[in-house]
Amino acid sequence: xxxxxxxxxxxxxGALSGILKKEGYDTDVSFDGSSGLDNALSGIYDVIILxxxxxxxxxxxxxxxxxxxxxxxxxxxxxxxxxVGERITGLDAGADDYLAKPFxxxxxxxxxxxxxxxxxxxxxxxxxxxxxxxxxxxxLLLVFCCGKEIRLTFKEGRLLELLLLNKGDCIPKDRxxxxxxxxxxxxxxxxxxxxxxxxxxxxxxxxxGIVIETIRGIGYRLTETG
Ligand code: CA
Numbered sequence: 001x002x003x004x005x006x007x008x009x010x011x012x013x014g015a016l017s018g019i020l021k022k023e024g025y026d027t028d029v030s031f032d033g034s035s036g037l038d039n040a041l042s043g044i045y046d047v048i049i050l051x052x053x054x055x056x057x058x059x060x061x062x063x064x065x066x067x068x069x070x071x072x073x074x075x076x077x078x079x080x081x082x083x084v085g086e087r088i089t090g091l092d093a094g095a096d097d098y099l100a101k102p103f104x105x106x107x108x109x110x111x112x113x114x115x116x117x118x119x120x121x122x123x124x125x126x127x128x129x130x131x132x133x134x135x136x137x138x139x140l141l142l143v144f145c146c147g148k149e150i151r152l153t154f155k156e157g158r159l160l161e162l163l164l165l166n167k168g169d170c171i172p173k174d175r176x177x178x179x180x181x182x183x184x185x186x187x188x189x190x191x192x193x194x195x196x197x198x199x200x201x202x203x204x205x206x207x208x209g210i211v212i213e214t215i216r217g218i219g220y221r222l223t224e225t226g
Contacts, residue, residue: 001024001025001026002025002027002044002045002046003025003026003027003028003046003047003112004027004028004029004036004040004045004047004048005017005020005027005029005030006029006031006032006039006040006048006050006054006059006062007031007049007054008032008051008054008055009051013029013031016108017029019105019109020112025112028045031055032054032055032056032057033054033055033056033057033058033062034056034057036050036054036057036062037057037062037065040062040066040071040073041065041066041071043073043152044151045073046073046074046116047074047075047076047112047115047116048074048075048076049076049078050076050077050078050095051078052078052079052080052086052090053079053080059077059078059079060089060090063077063090063095064093064094066094067093068187069153069155070153070155070156070158071153071154074096074097074115074116074118074119075095075097076098076099076108076111076112076115077090077095077098077099078099078100078101078103079098079100080100080101096115097114097115099111127139129164129165131164131167131210131222132209132224132225133145133146133207133209133210134208134209134210136157136160136164138157138158138161141153141154141156143160143202143203143208145203145207146207150203152199152202153198155180155181155195156198156199156202158179159180159192159195159196160199160203162180163222164222166222167222167224168221168222168223169221170215170218170220170221171219171221172218172219173192173220174219176192177189177191177192180195192220196212196214199212200212205225209224209225210222210223210224210225211223211225
């Protein structure tokens with residue numbers, strides 16, 4: 001399990017990462033908001049522990065960007081202020097849990113375990129879908145192809161799942177948008193093209209035996225190539 005800790009107080013960050021590593025978690029530390037966001041967007045973390053007050057970009061904005069990018073990584077928000085308003089802001093921005101400073105490390109570890117249990121349960125519920133030369137696990141967001149594992153972001157995963165479940169059929173672009181991005185989104189429908197582009201890059205037809213075709217003016221169709 002891999003954790004990301006985003007905390008600018010060097011002493012606290014050092015102490016916490018020491019404890020987390022001792023508990024067996026691979027732990028990376030970022031000391032400011034924008035490098036924390038860069039790390040988080042790699043999509044490799046199982047839980048992110050994010051301080052609310054950070055230099056360069058505050059924790060709430062980092063969290064919003066993580067969610068905007070379609071990442072569902074569980075996030076625990078750390079804050080110095082234990083107010084209801086703070087808590088609501090954090091949860092609205094997409095935090096899964098919330099811890100007011102000062103907190104006991106025992107409590108932090110319990111919250112991490114709880115989020116990991118939830119994640120593991122969701123992962124087990126995933127059922128693989130195959131096409132061409134790939135197998136896709138929607139719970140793990142992993143594509144297995146040519147003995148390799150290709151990791152997708154949450155939205156890429158939902159998009160691929162939709163294409164696979166409708167293999168051979170053209171899916172209208174607006175339907176893809178509604179299904180994957182939902183109705184409460186700030187994104188424009190053109191985001192579908194961007195994500196199709198990401199998927200094509202991550203899943204080259206030559207290796208994967210599937211191709212995502214553009215049906216001009218209508219939408220997209222996933223077909224097997226051989
Ligand atoms: Ca801070």
